[in-house]
């Protein structure tokens with residue numbers, strides 16, 4: 001067993017709005033081991049980003065996180081902003097869909113990357129400069145010495161994403177959180193970036209959290225996955241278990257909503273309806289209005305995330321077989 | 334598919350350039366978005382158009398619809414050239430050709446009710462319809478796309494992305510068009526909603542006997558909906574073939590690379606697969622590589638590839654390919670040469686950084702001046 005680098009217990013995130021409170025993440029628990037890739041999957045608004053922003057101490061001002069997120073022996077949620085600033089980048093780093101959110105548009109690449117090493121790791125200017133070029137080369141930027149003199153806007157989207165990955169890796173974090181890192185990229189460039197992630201986890205033992213809505217991406221590189229719905233994890237397990245034998249109707253529905261490159265015209269069996277508003281969650285299982293397999297109990301009681309087969313956890317009362325025909329019939333009603 | 338070939342749309346030698354101001358003291362640059370594009374669309378089929386961003390998919394869609402005027406070439410609709418038709422004459426055909434855009438909310442006027450939005454094309458194209466008739470048609474369309482008729486007086490912001498796309502589809506359908514250009518219609522939607530809209534489009538296609546030109550960067554989606562598929566690279570067709578043939582045996586090196594790069598939602602298959610990886614990114618359309626535009630990223634490129642544009646050759650089974658080496662690659666199973674990661678076309682120049690993200694900002698239409706060029 002590899003060492004656990006992140007242990008999250010009962011993480012909840014609440015946002016205060018005028019009169020009300022919104023629970024964007026509820027009771028999330030998971031562990032991350034050295035060198036593994038955990039995919040976090042779910043539709044927009046399901047709490048994927050907020051959960052990890054909370055762990056990074058990057059929530060908006062009206063947000064508050066409770067629970068524990070233990071990395072390197074300390075609870076990240078209990079640290080002050082100042083302490084977190086210091087650890088951020090060193091223990092844990094995060095990259096985003098739009099690299100421009102992390103890059104300063106008015107500084108040359110060389111300068112902003114070197115700054116990270118000087119500030120966080122006390123490097124001298126010269127040493128930092130050399131290390132920056134090495135890292136740019138490592139992430140596959142051609143002619144790194146030349147590119148380092150560019151401003152972020154002078155680079156293509158794929159190159160910018162590489163620069164951001166280089167920046168995140170400078171302090172050799174144990175955990176890298178990538179929030180939809182390839183969503184804005186073309187497929188050929190996406191393939192390059194995913195390759196790079198694979199090398200990083202293999203060669204450096206970096207643990208990767210990959211937040212994505214693309215099940216194809218998940219199948220290609222993740223070891224385990226966690227499916228989120230309305231702020232909660234509804235199913236967790238190995239990628240193979242969840243793809244070949246999903247036990248939660250939401251996971252099952254997502255899989256049948258995804259068109260395959262390899263077959264044409266097979267009618268999709270989508271999940272009906274829309275994701276709920278967090279402020280008006282239905283009683284019982286939050287998925288029940290869209291679920292083709294629901295029964296009485298689902299309408300009144302909330303299913304807990306409990307062990308099912310093998311290492312898998314599912315939050316669903318239904319114990320029968322999940323059948324595509326049921327999805328199709330239900331959608332036709 | 335039909336045994337008789339009913340050509341509905343025939344596009345001939347289409348060319349479209351944009352003039353880009355090159356910054357202070359520099360002369361304007363010419364960006365070639367479409368370079369001699371020729372193809373036909375048959376009645377009742379779905380033609381998919383794929384390619385990476387900036388390769389000219391949307392420009393092609395807009396030239397077909399006459400929302401953009403091509404520099405050169407013909408757009409023959411039932412034999413009649415639409416290019417250069419005066420507004421009056423175009424109106425006759427406008428109802429036949431409709432469009433659905435990517436960003437549903439941005440493409441709907443926020444100050445109009447859903448009913449008015451859907452009825453809008455009718456006002457211009459069928460002005461003699463009575464109010465009651467118009468309303469009846471709107472309600473019929475709302476039902477067809479799965480919107481509750483009682484939503485008729487609501488405003489777009491009250492709708493989710495998927496519902497907004499249904500409104501866009503109803504608006505496109507209301508003139509009873511023969512052809513709809515769908516430009517990334519599901520790209521902004523979550524996967525479960527995307528699947529709902531794809532099923533809806535399939536149903537409507539049958540119900541109304543539609544012909545679709547379906548543009549998407551998502552090869553899984555295009556595969557799902559298309560009978561035939563066109564692959565564009567830097568404004569040129571590199572391969573076009575029936576969907577099954579294209580996916581089973583891609584012949585152009587770019588198609589091959591593109592298809593192996595698409596993630597497969599099947600972990601075991603994904604692990605087994607070898608990816609014919611491509612280096613670099615699409616080069617600048619302002620100054621594309623000579624000869625074959627793809628040569629800077631192509632694992633099979635030889636010196637001759639730089640000399641002349643490869644002609645689009647018939648390659649059997651209704652397929653055309655633009656590569657001078659396709660036979661060799663195909664028959665001899667030529668192995669891709671590995672290339673160093675640096676290539677001339679690898680990193681776009683700052684000019685090339687007039688990137689597509691800008692063009693695709695919500696609300697930006699090609700008719701508008703480019704925000705970054707003002």
Ligand SMILES: Nc1ncnc2c1ncn2[C@@H]1O[C@H](COP(=O)(O)OP(=O)(O)O)[C@@H](O)[C@H]1O
Nearest residue numbers: 015022024043044045046047048049050051060
């Ligand atoms: N500052 C905020 N105030 C109130 N609600 C917020 C705030 N930030 C995010 N949320 C809500 O949190 C929920 C989860 O968002 P997020 O984690 O970004 O979803 P996703 O799964 O798409 O990444 C959303 O419904 C969003 O509206």
Ligand SMILES: Nc1ncnc2c1ncn2[C@@H]1O[C@H](COP(=O)(O)OP(=O)(O)O)[C@@H](O)[C@H]1O
Nearest residue numbers: 351366386387388389390391392618689692699
């Ligand atoms: N109005 C415009 N002015 C200048 N350049 C444009 C304009 N519209 C598109 N382009 C350029 O034309 C090329 C093709 O764009 P587009 O057809 O939108 O590509 P796609 O839809 O395949 O992503 C791109 O390089 C784009 O930047």
Ligand code: SF4
Nearest residue numbers: 625628631638656657
């Ligand atoms: S013509 Fe040459 S460069 Fe172009 S795709 Fe064929 S082999 Fe590659």
Ligand SMILES: [Mg+2]
Nearest residue numbers: 048049050179
């Ligand atoms: Mg998010």
Ligand SMILES: [Mg+2]
Nearest residue numbers: 390391392517
């Ligand atoms: Mg486009």
